[in-house]
Amino acid sequence: MADRPGEVRRGAVAELPPPAWRARLRRALRAWYARSARDLPWRRAATPYRVWVAEVMLQQTQAATAAPYYERFLARFPTVAALAAAAEDDVLAAWQGLGYYARARKLKEAAAIIVAEHGGRFPDDEATARALPGVGPYTAGAVLSIAYDRPAAAVDANVARVLVRLLGEERPLATAAVKARLWQVAAALVPRRAPGAWTQTLIEFGALVCLPRSPDCPSCPVASLCVARAAGRAAQIPAPRRKKPPPVVEVAVAWAADREGRLTCVRRPDRGVLAGFYELPAVDVPAGEDPRVLLGEALRALGARRVSVGEALARIEHGMFHRTARLTAYRVRATWDAADSVTAILPEAAAARPLTTASQKLIRAIGSKGRR
Numbered sequence: 001m002a003d004r005p006g007e008v009r010r011g012a013v014a015e016l017p018p019p020a021w022r023a024r025l026r027r028a029l030r031a032w033y034a035r036s037a038r039d040l041p042w043r044r045a046a047t048p049y050r051v052w053v054a055e056v057m058l059q060q061t062q063a064a065t066a067a068p069y070y071e072r073f074l075a076r077f078p079t080v081a082a083l084a085a086a087a088e089d090d091v092l093a094a095w096q097g098l099g100y101y102a103r104a105r106k107l108k109e110a111a112a113i114i115v116a117e118h119g120g121r122f123p124d125d126e127a128t129a130r131a132l133p134g135v136g137p138y139t140a141g142a143v144l145s146i147a148y149d150r151p152a153a154a155v156d157a158n159v160a161r162v163l164v165r166l167l168g169e170e171r172p173l174a175t176a177a178v179k180a181r182l183w184q185v186a187a188a189l190v191p192r193r194a195p196g197a198w199t200q201t202l203i204e205f206g207a208l209v210c211l212p213r214s215p216d217c218p219s220c221p222v223a224s225l226c227v228a229r230a231a232g233r234a235a236q237i238p239a240p241r242r243k244k245p246p247p248v249v250e251v252a253v254a255w256a257a258d259r260e261g262r263l264t265c266v267r268r269p270d271r272g273v274l275a276g277f278y279e280l281p282a283v284d285v286p287a288g289e290d291p292r293v294l295l296g297e298a299l300r301a302l303g304a305r306r307v308s309v310g311e312a313l314a315r316i317e318h319g320m321f322h323r324t325a326r327l328t329a330y331r332v333r334a335t336w337d338a339a340d341s342v343t344a345i346l347p348e349a350a351a352a353r354p355l356t357t358a359s360q361k362l363i364r365a366i367g368s369k370g371r372r
């Protein structure tokens with residue numbers, strides 16, 4: 001009997017592992033999940049809204065990190081209607097620290113559509129769910145299976161990693177043929193009984209055993225079914241993506257505190273990276289340029305008058321997905337014309353506003369030495 005996924009049946013559906021292999025895999029992983037699943041907050045009451053928020057949060061954040069944010073977010077926005085009615089600034093502030101803020105913005109946008117067009121309930125069919133902002137095939141599959149117990153597959157980066165190892169798939173994960181194969185295999189694996197629990201099983205297995213860098217093959221419950229393990233290739237599959245390191249840029253930042261200790265902040269544009277967030281005024285400094293001169297010019301362009309840029313107060317490095325910034329904060333004295341985008345924030349009130357992480361780091365680094 002075919003017992004390895006490498007022994008494939010070829011036909012209309014490409015390279016499906018044999019039914020006996022799939023059955024053994026499901027049995028072994030379900031038994032493992034029954035004894036190993038973590039008690040995570042989104043598993044306690046798997047309503048469509050709770051599962052949806054969790055899946056969006058978990059897209060770029062590990063479960064242990066996301067759990068306290070999740071509980072705070074749900075306490076603040078307990079229903080789709082509460083999220084739809086919230087101010088965007090409040091949603092971004094509740095998301096603060098999780099990064100990738102477009103997720104939060106789309107979540108709120110989708111909540112408004114769910115309230116207006118779907119009776120306040122996350123849609124229970126894939127096409128309608130996928131028409132919502134921020135809902136791709138993975139999120140739709142996860143919510144449909146976990147919250148509605150529909151037989152839908154859900155392949156995120158963790159599940160993809162597990163599958164390519166089990167299958168011994170050596171081609172890069174990013175290729176269209178591999179992606180299509182993984183979705184087909186994942187769909188064939190979905191059981192008729194309790195598909196939602198199966199989705200959680202695969203995700204949990206990728207998070208606890210079949211880890212990205214060091215899969216725990218010696219204690220793996222499906223090691224005997226794994227092609228990568230049999231070939232001694234578990235550590236090499238999937239092939240690592242070669243990423244160019246992000247560019248490093250110097251940034252001059254204005255630390256402009258008034259007598260009450262309030263800091264001048266500016267609101268970023270409504271589109272682009274960190275849209276709508278507040279931050280300390282800043283300017284990129286190309287090589288060979290004088291940071292104080294550039295910062296003064298940037299502040300005058302924002303409506304500052306009688307600008308004087310003084311000593312450097314702190315220097316930090318802040319990595320983002322598109323660049324690494326080396327930020328130097330300078331003490332600034334200036335007066336301001338009223339401008340919509342300029343506001344004053346007390347450092348201790350910063351958590352109530354959507355303030356960029358780089359600005360928060362500088363506020364912490366400078367502390368009391370920034371007082372006038």
Ligand code: SF4
Pocket residue numbers: 162165166209210211215216217220221222223226227228229234
């Ligand atoms: Fe992952 Fe190793 Fe188990 Fe294969 S044997 S599924 S590589 S943990």
